[in-house]
Amino acid sequence: ADSVKLQLQWVTQAQFAGYYVAKDKGYYTDENLDVEILPGGPDIAPPQVLAGGGADAMLNWMPSALAAREKGLPVVNIAQPFKTSGLMLTCWKDTGITGPQDFKGKTIGVWFFGNEYPFLSWMSKEGIKTDGGPDGVTVLKQGFNVDPLLQRQADCISTMTYNEYGQVLDAGVKEDELITFKYEDMGVATLEDGIYVLEDNLKDPAFADKMVRFVRASMKGWKYAEEHPDEAAGIVLDNDATGAQTEAHQVRMMGEIAKLTAGSNGALDEADYQRTVDTLLGGGSDPVISKQPEGAWTHQITDEALK
Amino acid sequence: MSVIEARGLNLTFQTNDGPVHALKDVNLSIDRGEFVSFIGPSGCGKTTFLRCIAALEQPTGGSLTVNGVSPEEARRARAYGYVFQAAGLYPWRTIAGNIKLPLEIMGFARDEQERRVNDVLQLVDLAGFGKKYPWQLSGGMQQRASIARALAFDADILLMDEPFGALDEIVRDHLNEQLLKLWARTNKTIGFVTHSIPEAVYLSTKIVVMSPRPGRITDVIDSPLPSERPLDIRDSAEFIEIAHRVREGLRAGHVDE
Amino acid sequence: MSVIEARGLNLTFQTNDGPVHALKDVNLSIDRGEFVSFIGPSGCGKTTFLRCIAALEQPTGGSLTVNGVSPEEARRARAYGYVFQAAGLYPWRTIAGNIKLPLEIMGFARDEQERRVNDVLQLVDLAGFGKKYPWQLSGGMQQRASIARALAFDADILLMDEPFGALDEIVRDHLNEQLLKLWARTNKTIGFVTHSIPEAVYLSTKIVVMSPRPGRITDVIDSPLPSERPLDIRDSAEFIEIAHRVREGLRAGHVDE
Amino acid sequence: MTLAFAALLVWILGWAVNGWLARGPMANTPLVRLAVPLIFGLTILGVWELVVRGLNVPLVILPAPSLIAARFAGSLPVLWEDFSQTILKGALSGYVIGCGAAFLMAILVDRSDFLRRGLLPVGNFVAALPIVGTAPILVMWFGFDWQSKAAVVVVMVFFPMLVNTVAGLREATQMQRDLMQTYGASYWQGLVKLRLPAAMPFIFNGLKISTTLALIGAIVAEFFGSPTVGMGFRISTSVGQLALDMVWAEIVVAAIAGSVFYGIVALAEKTVTFWHPSQRR
């Protein structure tokens, strides 16, 4: 069987259920693939692993992937299982925040490590400075949990609909104590969790063929996971080596993830791509990418896979 | 009047090999102005006895008084100058600084400190070396500095534990002479540990011969030598006679080895 | 035949205080089977001279031959047994193990090693202590063990740097006797550093008196004493006469201090 | 390939020059003592440059030294800001507080045999708590700014310093203590005139160990939450942005800062403990 290594961008959780389901259900084996799923972590950069040859494909947020491309690492999106963005800002209502313009003077937790681009684009679109001045926002590099919000060290933090937001609620906070801003709703959504490979590799027909089979099986896994969320969550739990995940949490996450993958058959929607690029380029003074990317995506694989 | 008075003194160290009887039933009385030497094989308790007098060690039995009070009280009254077997100078202080140390602790005035440091440096032939650090001096010079340190604050009782062990014979002779002169001038009471029979005989008014396991006094010899003692007194018949007696005493203590 | 031959030997140490003339124009010749003592005040270069002979120090001038070849070559031929000022036993080896050390290094056979260890232990009165560790022995016993170690491989030349400095007089007398016997029996050439005039006179066929700054030889005294020397030879007129001469020589070297 | 071969050549050459210098007559001059490690460092840099170029190692894996140098020179303002946030504010204040507190504690502990027996094992246990676990907790307690970094540093340096100082205070020999006794010296006189000076080599040992700990602690703690400035922040963010040249520029800053910091403490040690055999030559 052909071996494929997939680098995730975070630890094993339902966010990556499709791949685990495909592996567990034998979809990869059916395609004559031997897939190894490499969990990510707080300071593992999937593009770096890809560049080092440690993985054949990676999952990444498109802003981060495009930035890597500009840095000279030619990564290409070959499939986009996530249709919708799950990223949002969650704020305490009692801070008086009602809209983006109220962020001025507030403290906001943001994930860095390549995940800061959507936020920076949004802020520059709103014309809000992020350097901590009185009429800008004070940005904190947020750790891995929702403590900054709960401990009131930040007025808002970044959350994913499927994960951290649930954790905030789990901590006993009522939804009406909070106000949330989904990037999707604010019109600054960027594509998340696409599958990327190195451009040069794609020229190799054998590799391309491998990816075709990989994407096909993966999408089959995703669709199965969408339809059987409880079972998918169970499969993810079985694959979690840390033993730290709880069933309730993964089931809920799977439910939310299903909403994000729902609209996608795996092929990248050009309009979504263009919206992402525009958002990133639109960032006034400090854009994340400086020019329209060329060849950052291809339908070559999905066309074949979805035939 | 008796300055140091030991009655049935015992000291037993508890070690993990069992108890060590470092001192057993030691009786001794030393008068003001006496020069007493302690001699005996290694491990017979000479150092231990000196340490008891200086209240550095607590006897486990018997009584010991110094100037009529307990050693502890005498220590607090700063009755002792003590010279250890090794020089034991503080390496971070100059020679002068080392000699000044007890003076600082006892609260002497600044200029008095200077004066005394100069005096004792002169006395031990180290004038001009005050600014050096201990490791810049030879072993003999270090030992002399440590003697100077013990002399600086002019205690009534001077306890010296083999102070000249590391020196060559000429320097040793010279310092012996100096010490005798100092003693004659100041009328201090001196307790002096040595391994050298001639040295003990030459210096002392009283020689205490000790023997080990358990540490005890086997002989106390009062010297009939005059207090005026040129170096060549060591060739006199009287001297040789006393030396012989000391040697016999020592040899007796060695039989068990 | 002359075993050790020094001609105009010089050794200057470069220190950051300037040069130290440890040895200056030293001329000496030692014949096979002689027992030569070196005596002199601290720092006069006794140790340095011994170290030059053993090729532990490189002279800066003059010539020095041992057995007709350079000290370095003699060292490679393992011509020396050296006893240092302190015992310097390896704490992780038993007494027997310490004595075995040179034998292992020189590649003696196993059983030969055992035999020699037992022999020399006997010789220095330490039979039965072979299995003990150094720190389980008294200072005197350690020193004897270190002598045994130097004797074990039976070198022609024995160099001893104040080997008995730390011992009390009785033990010292005893070891002096033993050493003389050994020397008489084996006809080794011995270089011996000491601070004690009686010791030097009692042991030697030749006494080298040295004086410091710069280190040089001020007197070489050939002893007329017979090779058979009971301890009480020390009370003989001849002995006292030589001792006197040595003392005078030493005193002369001390004037500048 | 030829470049890789050149790398080998550079290595041999550098090593040969050093060998010649170290065995030469000037080996003990300060100039050579400085030159030899420098040449060694330059040799490594040369080899690194040639290997990276020769084997076409991707920038996002390992940038060449020349690139790092260019980035370093081009980012001085940012580097300085990060340096002052992490080192000047976080590491230094934590170092001073941690070492100072440990010093005072050591003097207290030293007075009581009971405390010493009880506290030191517990202290060793606490010192074994891995920083990657304590840092998130302290960030949660002390907030995102430099205060939490200083707290991490305090926790990291406290026990090594305590253990060393306590050991140092017991360093005075029995004879030196006895001497103080014969003078009837008070506790404080004994402390100031004997035990503290005698403890200095140990105290400086603790201070030296603590320098590197302080630096690492302050940087690592920023991985677990920080404002948008600081060396740790920059390193972790730049890795995510694949700006490896920036990462290495920060590492260079860390190495320079660490070496200078260490050097200053070592120099102070040399002047204060000039009397100790290890400082004499």
Add this chain to the structure above:
Amino acid sequence: MRSLVAVLTVVAALVVVWYLACIPMNIAGVLVEAERAGATVTPTDGAERRATSGIVLAAKNSFAIPATWAQERPRLPAPDQVVNELWKTTVGMNITSKRSLVYHAWVTLSATLLGFAIGTGLGILLAVGIVHSRVMDMSVMPWAIVSQTIPIIALAPMIIVVLYSVGMQGIVPKAVISAYLSFFPVVVGMVKGLRSPDAMQLDLLRTYNASSAQGFWKLRLPASMPYLFASLKIGISASLVGAIVGELPTGAVAGLGARLLAGSYYGQTVQIWSALFGAAILAACLVGLLGLIERALLARMGMAR
């Protein structure tokens, strides 16, 4: 025996302080929870409460104090919570379970031991080189010091990626990081130890015309043993920290580091603390084990007194 009593006393005192500290640390959170549950707390206004110190809050709401020791996500978990969690995840669980701390400790331990072995071996080799070669001494030693000023956590991901790219995964990258942290104390201690024989001991060997190999085996090496063990004890805890650091960027799939991270990621303070203590206990055991080996070895060498 006396030491045991002393340690227990100190521990007891610390536990008391710890319990007391829980009150002001956790009270704010407890009050928010109580308020959501419908209790009346003073002051009632949340903003005002946040401006009040923990001690004052505790005084005004003494009814809430017991709850500060039993929160689910405390700022500072109470000792019994940590001990409970430790118990539950070690003794109370099958050790092959992924939820068992013993399983994770084993994962970390294996990387630690491998790293420690590599680091110690490398450290000793370097030390031997430094002692026997002036060039090595002058060139390498300063850079060894510099190497320790580099924050390993910054290098860790790169080391992992580089090793990934040459096909090494799993335990080796972690062990490399742990070796990087442990080699330095070993070098320093071993250099000191190999240089500890005094001039006289070295001269003695010269009079025997011993070769430098003989000098190494018969003098330098045995003389260095006490120093070696002192630094091995530091080295092994450094190794452990290295293995834990190495677990973070390797996907943190298993091991104490993964537990720390997972606990941190889900705000499970109790789990963080128990993993933290697990790590410290593991370190203590390793150091203790080395101590026993040291005692046995030095006793066999006759150096124990």
